[in-house]
Amino acid sequence: MAKIKKSAFAKATARRSPLSLYGAAARRRKNNIKARKEKMSRIYMDYGAATPVDSRVLKKLGRFPSEVFGNTMSLHSFGQEAKAALEESRDILADLMGAKPQEIIFTGSATESNNLALKGIAFANKEKGNHIIISPIEHPCVGESAKWLESQGFEITKLKVDQYGLIDPKEVERLIKKETILVSVMHANNEIGTIEPIEEIGKICREKGVYFHTDAAQSLGKIPIDVEKMNIDLLTGSSQKMYGPKGAACLFIREGTKINPILHGGGQEFGLRPSTVNISAIYGFAQASLLCKKEIVKESKRLTQLRDKLIKGVMAKIEGSYLNGHPIKRLSNNANFWFEFIEGESLLIQLDMAGIAGSTGSACSSAKLQPSHVLLAIGLRPQEAHGSLRLTLGRWTTSKEIDRVLKVLPGIISQLREISPFKKN
Numbered sequence: 001m002a003k004i005k006k007s008a009f010a011k012a013t014a015r016r017s018p019l020s021l022y023g024a025a026a027r028r029r030k031n032n033i034k035a036r037k038e039k040m041s042r043i044y045m046d047y048g049a050a051t052p053v054d055s056r057v058l059k060k061l062g063r064f065p066s067e068v069f070g071n072t073m074s075l076h077s078f079g080q081e082a083k084a085a086l087e088e089s090r091d092i093l094a095d096l097m098g099a100k101p102q103e104i105i106f107t108g109s110a111t112e113s114n115n116l117a118l119k120g121i122a123f124a125n126k127e128k129g130n131h132i133i134i135s136p137i138e139h140p141c142v143g144e145s146a147k148w149l150e151s152q153g154f155e156i157t158k159l160k161v162d163q164y165g166l167i168d169p170k171e172v173e174r175l176i177k178k179e180t181i182l183v184s185v186m187h188a189n190n191e192i193g194t195i196e197p198i199e200e201i202g203k204i205c206r207e208k209g210v211y212f213h214t215d216a217a218q219s220l221g222k223i224p225i226d227v228e229k230m231n232i233d234l235l236t237g238s239s240q241k242m243y244g245p246k247g248a249a250c251l252f253i254r255e256g257t258k259i260n261p262i263l264h265g266g267g268q269e270f271g272l273r274p275s276t277v278n279i280s281a282i283y284g285f286a287q288a289s290l291l292c293k294k295e296i297v298k299e300s301k302r303l304t305q306l307r308d309k310l311i312k313g314v315m316a317k318i319e320g321s322y323l324n325g326h327p328i329k330r331l332s333n334n335a336n337f338w339f340e341f342i343e344g345e346s347l348l349i350q351l352d353m354a355g356i357a358g359s360t361g362s363a364c365s366s367a368k369l370q371p372s373h374v375l376l377a378i379g380l381r382p383q384e385a386h387g388s389l390r391l392t393l394g395r396w397t398t399s400k401e402i403d404r405v406l407k408v409l410p411g412i413i414s415q416l417r418e419i420s421p422f423k424k425n
């Protein structure tokens, strides 16, 4: 007869009395309550990485995923219902940036939109030229796409930035040549928050007959954007940075732009992004955009005040602290510092233990700690770049939370400096 194996639970509880089991359950309950209380008092200051979905968006979505689920390419009423929601979403996104609905396509992420913008333009226009200009502080999905295009025979030129991360439009003008087909400069930098002069850059590109793409993943919904006024030909926006669901993003493509798809399949999104559309995420993205548009002025003012309180407080309370990025031309929700004799990863861990979630410019890749390319580009030495802290505020950040950060951070910095191997004796 086959032996029946004891279940993991039976094994774990075999030698315990009912009383000790009761004790373990009580301890677990107590720990859960403690964890929940701690969770309630945790402070999230990493809105630049991801935003929670606004409950008003969730309310609008309601039973959407289970009820409006049809394939937008289907001719029956289920499909047509989803198609109507898709077109309504397209109208909303177009309206947010002053575009025409047919100029908006939905993708799955900002990474995908940026890949499509660079690779799609490069291959569709290679008869005209093979030269692309980007900034040195782009998100890796632009930087790495450009690097890959280089391996395919395209010539990539990187612009310079000043100590704040600002591009000089005159340099763009100087670098454009006969073979230039695309300039890609992000609207606002994700690490240091610096806002680039994209209107001027766009104007130069327009005059020279070169396509201009901007990655607005960090700025759409935070800064008013008008693609006409700003002379933009392609623009990337992201739902998950705007209190919408993950899995939806957009690419504005000016009518008449020569661009190839990078995926091949069905004819969705005007043949430029074949895949069954993620209608719930897209509809949520659109609903989130409506809220951003409605609150943009008030929220930007509120966040600017909180950001400046945080920056002033940190600089006043912590010796050897420096602001990264432009003091004024920066995202209303971004504060980025570097601290002397501090290692960013350790700082993040200590802050997390104190219930504060931030991020650092260091990215741990393949077990090698690499300093941020953005911080290096603005002139920080690797050791300085490793000592950075990014705190990004959002819709639920309060003045009290800033007070708590200002109370906790100086102590953590001085403790870490005590044991810092960087510190001179």
Ligand SMILES: Cc1ncc(COP(=O)(O)O)c(C=O)c1O
Pocket (backbone or CB within 6 Å): 048, 049, 109, 110, 111, 112, 114, 139, 141, 186, 188, 189, 190, 215, 216, 217, 218, 238, 240
């Ligand atoms: C400016 C910018 N572009 C692109 C991305 C990529 O976004 P995702 O990872 O959602 O594709 C990010 C993400 O942080 C970003 O900040």
